[in-house]
Amino acid sequence: MTTLPPLIEMRGISKSFGPVKANEAVDLAVAPGEILGLLGENGAGKTTLMNILFGAYQPDAGEILVNGKPVSIRNSADALAAGIGMVHQHFHLASRLTVMENLLIGIPGKGGRLDRAGALARLDDIARNYGLHLDPDQPVSALSIGEQQRLEIIKALFRRARLLILDEPTAVLAPSEVDGLFSALRAMAAQGLGIIFISHKLNEVRALTHRCVVLRHGRVAGRVDVPAETTALEMAQLMCGHEIVPPERGPSVPGAVVLSLDAVSTGGHGGMPLRAVTLAVREGEIVGIAGVSGNGQRALADVVSGMLKPQSGTMDIAGKRVAAFTPREVQALGLGRIPEDRMTTGLVTNLPLADSMVLPRIGTEAFSARGLLKPGAIVAFAEAQIEAFDIRCPGPMVRAGALSGGNLQKALLARELAFDPKVLIAAQPTRGLDIGAARFVHEKFLALRARRCGIVVVSEDLEELLALSDRIAVMYEGRIVGVLDSADASVSRLGMLMSGAGGSA
């Protein structure tokens, strides 16, 4: 393996966006048959580096070599010609076109027509070699997320990519799909392809990759030669540059009930409805909501945050009955909310960050008077929160959508925590965040718990729930099928309940 020249070599790559150095003197090489892990926190420069390799950005300095020869990659067509394929985190597919049409885009035809027969033959080859199957005539909209990702990989192989870049490919997959992806990637490496695997799930990196490069603040912070023999903690410390101590969760002394749902049922609402859900959350405790995605967690979060009115049942916040189920009402009763989708129901991405940070309370005295906004107060509030929560951004007037995921989540936390909620509901609070940002969120939750807030955390990450929660409720088909004290809970017991094999429940 070492005698061959690297498939791809990047030497001294630097790239700045205005004052921000996204990459600085980065060296990186991938040999044929090698799976290279590219690690780093959000904003460490992984995606920028890969976009340079794929021709989306031009480096300010440095060179790229393919098979030992320098090349210039000015656009994706050049990258494809150089044998580089990329599976973006957000897929580049046209959902109303078929699998075949998505494959054939940009491929010259035969006699002026699309070469369907030739494509079918190549598709067969790919299926046989790597175990990647898809029905060519299905529209992409009918494919699951996992299948769409498979299509992206097939697309790259179809164009005879020798190096495949995967940007956080497992973030969107269910655990069973991850196994399938890994075996396909191993098959490709065994046939001499090179793979760059970007992730911040350290256990996956340890299981899959042959070698790792860790980026921090745009530079190479370290290299790991045998990931399987390096602990996740060591890698995490390389990524954030300091030691990581897991947050301490002191004993909880729960007090009075601050949020209670009694036999709440909802209508369809485009997802799994709630069926007679009864739940009580006391002050000073964290209740985790576990469950396979789509078992009513979203309806639960929507009811609690006043976005969905139940058909039957009652809800009380801090001892007061919720009547209208509007976001304003539950918020006035003391509810804080960290929404699942930061970009759509969290903030207004095209408005200044400061506006988004006061949006839920825009009508309160603090931010407006006699129908007029108080811009000074709004900006001052945002500045104070940016300072207190260490939100990395150019200032309060920056477009909210320009922030990284971790910083957006900090902004949302800051917005809710500034008003001392009695109850906080957080849906998937650390999804897509790196270790440092996730830890920050967890610490804030625990601090809030110490301040006697009652917290509901909806998450699909069982490790997270086990680390944070005092009690864990498991949802299955719209019901709560079991509530465990976290001392008695384990991944396997939760897993049983989540699959509907609850027994007693």
Next chain:
Amino acid sequence: MSAVLEQVFQVGFLAAIIRIATPLAFATLGEMFSERAGVLNLGIEGIMLLAAMAGFTGAYFSGSLWVGVLAAVAAGALMGALHALFTVVLGLSQHVCGIGVTLFSSGLAYFLYRLIFGQQSVPPSIKGFQPVPIPILSDIPVLGPAVFNQFTLVYMAILAIPLAAFILYRTPWGLSVRMVGENPRAADSAGVSVMATRFQAVVLGGALMGLAGSFLVMAQFNAFTFGVVSGRGWVAIALVVFGRWDPWRSAGAALLFAFVDALQLRLQAAGLGHIPYEAFLMLPFVLTIVAMAFMSRNAVAPSALLKPFRREER
């Protein structure tokens, strides 16, 4: 009443439908190509007018109708390129630029016409296209004289429909057009130039709108007047939606509109004196609105329609 019906469904009725549908079919296909690539072209009304003017002028001075057709197509393509420059290259608002193109082209058409022909009490006219019967086919009863004894431009429109479907669905370029209209980023990452593809589609669309304009002055009215287009461009935009951005359905929509238009002309001629003729004139437009309301509720536009594409976004 039966006398009225007889008047309406006489032999020439079918032929009239085909003739009315021809410019609509060209215009609708043109707008469809543009929109399939993600670019709404509200310049269509003005482009058709300018093309009609250019076509008439070309034919008038050269004495050749085909030179006129070429001039109309060139004018349409040129205005398409102007719209593409604004909306594709510069990424400006498609609504605003489209209306601008319509206003500009209409004004330019009036201006140039006055400049060239001056003010005349009787507008100049040309000898337009004559029907070209197709041997054998034109002898088929009813259908023959109606469909196969028409102008060459009509035959071109009939052929343009399957050709457009073939290009759109069977060729790499057509796939690129559909892809840049659905997800330009996907096309870009597959090495397809979004700008070039969109530009080409809008120019092709403009050329087809030019053909539509040429038909009006060289086969229908044989003279240029300022009202020669009179809303046909706007109708084409509706027909594209009604036809769900598909060549066959769009052509079908054009036929349906032409049927009602031909019908209202006959009803007018039938002299139902107590109903003002304006009421009949409204019929096809009322149909368009009603049809749009009922048939297009679940029509899904190309996902990237109206969205400019920029490469390095950060």
